[in-house]
Amino acid sequence: MRVSEATRRTIDIILVLAQKDFKVRYRSSILGFLWALLNPLAYMIILTLVFGVLFRVAVVNYAAYALIGLLVWRFFSIGTGQGLYALVNNASLVRNIYVPRYILVFANSLSNLIGACIEFIAFLPLLVLLQVNVTLTILVLPILLSMEFLLVFSLSLALSSLNLKYRDFYQLWDIALQLGFFLSPIIYDESIIPSRFQMVYSFNPVTRLIDSTRAIFLQARLPTSYDVIIMALNILFFAGLGFLIFRHLERRFAEEL
Numbered sequence: 120m121r122v123s124e125a126t127r128r129t130i131d132i133i134l135v136l137a138q139k140d141f142k143v144r145y146r147s148s149i150l151g152f153l154w155a156l157l158n159p160l161a162y163m164i165i166l167t168l169v170f171g172v173l174f175r176v177a178v179v180n181y182a183a184y185a186l187i188g189l190l191v192w193r194f195f196s197i198g199t200g201q202g203l204y205a206l207v208n209n210a211s212l213v214r215n216i217y218v219p220r221y222i223l224v225f226a227n228s229l230s231n232l233i234g235a236c237i238e239f240i241a242f243l244p245l246l247v248l249l250q251v252n253v254t255l256t257i258l259v260l261p262i263l264l265s266m267e268f269l270l271v272f273s274l275s276l277a278l279s280s281l282n283l284k285y286r287d288f289y290q291l292w293d294i295a296l297q298l299g300f301f302l303s304p305i306i307y308d309e310s311i312i313p314s315r316f317q318m319v320y321s322f323n324p325v326t327r328l329i330d331s332t333r334a335i336f337l338q339a340r341l342p343t344s345y346d347v348i349i350m351a352l353n354i355l356f357f358a359g360l361g362f363l364i365f366r367h368l369e370r371r372f373a374e375e376l
Contacts, residue, residue: 132218136209136226140201141233155234156241159189170306178308180337183249186242187336188305191329194235194267196296202227202275203282203289206372214373221365224279228272235264246336256335259342263335267328269354274324276361280368304329324353 163186171181178184205227206213206220213220239260247253282288303325312320320326327349331342342350 129219129222133222133226133229136223137229137233140227140230144201144230144234155238159186159193159238159242160245162189166306176307180249180251183246183251183337184333185306186246186249187333188303188329190235190238190242191267191332192300192303192305192325193238194231194264195271195325195328196300197234198228198231198268198271199274199278199292200296201231202271203278203292205275205279206283207279220369220372221276224275224365225272228268228275231271232264232268235267236261239264251336252339253336254339256339256341259335260332263328263332263342266350266354270324270328270357273354273357273361277357277364280365280372283372284368299323299325321349322353324357327353 163182166185166189167182170176171178171185202224205224209223212218212223243253278288278292282292302320302323309317309320309326309330327342327346331346331350334340334342334346
């Protein structure tokens, strides 16, 4: 199928912007992308010492358990946290050059997807050292990361629009992310949640992503149909919400900058 010139140009713009976002993130850093590896590694060690050793959380291979949860959470938190500024950081493009504004958000989310993929690849040998039996089920990982990408992009559409209109909105999202860390099964097993709250807890958009990713690594099994349905419903809900907010506020973007 032949790709139109307009489509090719749009793809080129997205790739250039994604590359720029990825490079800018580590431009002034001495260790560069190494921080993306050292940060979750340090967190894993701290969580393992505190919860795996001191509090003796009843989770087999807690270090690997925590690391996988952290990697999934980092993609979500960093992706939405940076997506919040996707429009503000490209003010000149929004004001002076006409490009579909959602492209700016999409490119930002794409750069974070690339970062998440690199992190998982880089930590794969460590997971093996942590006695994780890596099987063919990890071939499902790109699908799960793609689903998380859609979630991050959908939320970033809403967040970037709201942050442009209300410049202190980032403070609210920062609090939401801190709360979300403890409301997601990163440092504890979901089984501790009372059964009457399990359904509500599942609609935390990150919960099923974390559990499904752990399943393919730690249990060598595919996500259940329930997991897939909940993840799909979350993506559809936030995609609809994100596009509605984005389209509603888009006509005033240039005025807000």
